Amino acid sequence: xxxxxxxxxxxxxxxxxxxxxxxxxxxxxxxxxxxxxxxxxxxxxxxxxxxxxxxxxxxxxxxxxxxxxxxxxxxxxxxxxxxxxxxxxxxxxxxxxxxxxxxxxxxxxxxxxxxxxxxxxxxxxxxxxxxxxxxxxxxxxxxxxxxxxxxxxxxxxxxxxxxxxxxxxxxxxxxxxxxxxxxxxxxxxxxxxxxxxxxxxxxxxxxxxxxxxxxxxxxxxxxxxxxxxxxxxxxxxxxxxxxxxxxxxxxxxxxxxxxxxxxxxxxxxxxxxxxxxxxxx
Numbered sequence: 001x002x003x004x005x006x007x008x009x010x011x012x013x014x015x016x017x018x019x020x021x022x023x024x025x026x027x028x029x030x031x032x033x034x035x036x037x038x039x040x041x042x043x044x045x046x047x048x049x050x051x052x053x054x055x056x057x058x059x060x061x062x063x064x065x066x067x068x069x070x071x072x073x074x075x076x077x078x079x080x081x082x083x084x085x086x087x088x089x090x091x092x093x094x095x096x097x098x099x100x101x102x103x104x105x106x107x108x109x110x111x112x113x114x115x116x117x118x119x120x121x122x123x124x125x126x127x128x129x130x131x132x133x134x135x136x137x138x139x140x141x142x143x144x145x146x147x148x149x150x151x152x153x154x155x156x157x158x159x160x161x162x163x164x165x166x167x168x169x170x171x172x173x174x175x176x177x178x179x180x181x182x183x184x185x186x187x188x189x190x191x192x193x194x195x196x197x198x199x200x201x202x203x204x205x206x207x208x209x210x211x212x213x214x215x216x217x218x219x220x221x222x223x224x225x226x227x228x229x230x231x232x233x234x235x236x237x238x239x240x241x242x243x244x245x246x247x248x249x250x251x252x253x254x255x256x257x258x259x260x261x262x263x264x265x266x267x268x269x270x271x272x273x274x275x276x277x278x279x280x281x
Contacts, residue, residue, distance in 0.1 A: 004028075007111055011103040013148065018079075018111055028112060030079040032104070035150045038079030045084035045115050051242040052178045052218035055205045056143060057085055058236040059222050062229045063141060063174045069093045073139045073168065075127035075156070076146035077101075079108050080120070087118035095120045098130045100146075128155050131164040139168050144177040152179060152270035157190075158262045159197050166198040175199065175223040180270050183213030187270050189259035191221065192252065197261050199223035203230060204247040204255070205237055211245060216274055 004020035014033040021027035027041040027049075039049035048054045060082070064070060069092040074083055077099030086093050095118075099105050102124035114120055123130060127146050142165045146156055155161065165175050175195070181188040188204075195202050203222040210217035222228060234246040247255060 007107070009103075009107060011107060012101040013104070014101075016104055016107055018107070028079065030108070033149060035147075037147070038081045040079045040081050040084060040112055042112060045088045048081065048085060050081075051207065051244075052220060053081055054240055054242060055220040055237060055244055056082060056145070056176055056178060058233060058240070059174070059176050059205070059220065060086060060141065060143075061089070061236065062232045064090075067091075070140040071138065072096070072141045072143065073131075073134070074098065075131070075142065075144045077105055077108065077122070078145070079112055080114065082143060082145070083118070083120045084115055087115045087120065091117065093119065096123060097121070098123045098125050098127050100124070100126050128161050128164065131161075131168055134168045136167045137170050140170060140173050142169055142173070142175050144175070148269070150180070150273045154267040154269045155264070157187075157194065157270075158264045158267045159194055160264050162194050162198045171225050173224065174228065175221075177221045177223075178218055179221060180216065180218050180273060182210070182216040182271065182274075185255075186259075187268075188219055189256050190262050192256040193259040194261040195221060195223040196256070200225055201227055202248065202252060203228060203233065204252055205233070205244050206247075207242065208245050211247070216271075 007018040009016060017031045019029045024041050026043045030038040041047040048057045067090060070090055072086055072093060072095045074097045077097045083095050083097055086095060097120060105122050105124055179188060179191055201224045204219055206219040207217055209215055230248050237244040237246050
């Protein structure tokens with residue numbers, strides 16, 4: 001069999017590399033400017049390698065009964081890891097992927113084909129601008145996994161942005177976000193307060209070491225109008241190869257504390273990761 005070789009090229013917002021995994025025959029790691037963005041296994045699209053991706057996968061598993069088709073909007077494309085996951089775990093789901101870096105989309109689509117039958121439409125556009133033009137009540141899930149380099153852009157952190165996501169979601173819909181931070185969690189707490197302006201139900205999923213302030217890391221936030229199956233989510237998170245805690249209710253309100261919702265005029269990107277937090281050669 002022909003040996004897989006790395007692919008490297010400039011894209012619109014950096015320098016991208018697709019590197020084959022020596023341990024999995026048709027698996028690839030995508031990095032942009034040395035920061036890992038996505039991991040995909042073309043032979044097993046349900047395999048999620050990164051911790052945060054596994055937690056987003058758990059959330060996608062519990063938002064509706066197994067196998068039910070969903071209309072999903074993915075803000076941030078990467079190597080299309082989660083659209084692939086939804087395509088095989090919920091066949092027939094209609095998915096839109098919004099990625100600002102058109103050259104990156106072309107690189108991924110050209111080298112890492114989507115599963116056969118996947119109903120995935122790719123859009124080269126700014127995530128917030130696309131949301132603002134999308135029809136209301138049109139999505140079951142919005143997944144926000146957008147990074148400019150290693151930071152979440154400021155314009156995707158505000159009350160106005162969250163309001164647009166809530167408008168696009170159906171009342172039974174769920175918003176998911178991947179957000180990086182470290183103690184004292186000023187950014188993460190502000191995002192919890194911001195989500196609370198639009199959603200009644202909020203859940204935080206994170207690795208215990210991150211929550212205890214031991215290291216910089218990713219947290220996954222889930223927000224909805226209707227109650228979610230927190231018990232099922234907690235079971236999946238606890239049983240994972242990378243166990244995580246699920247925080248909600250009074251404990252989450254205590255964690256959020258007196259944090260204030262973010263307005264556009266005050267919005268800032270997520271914190272810069274410390275050297276070595278996520279980088280790969």
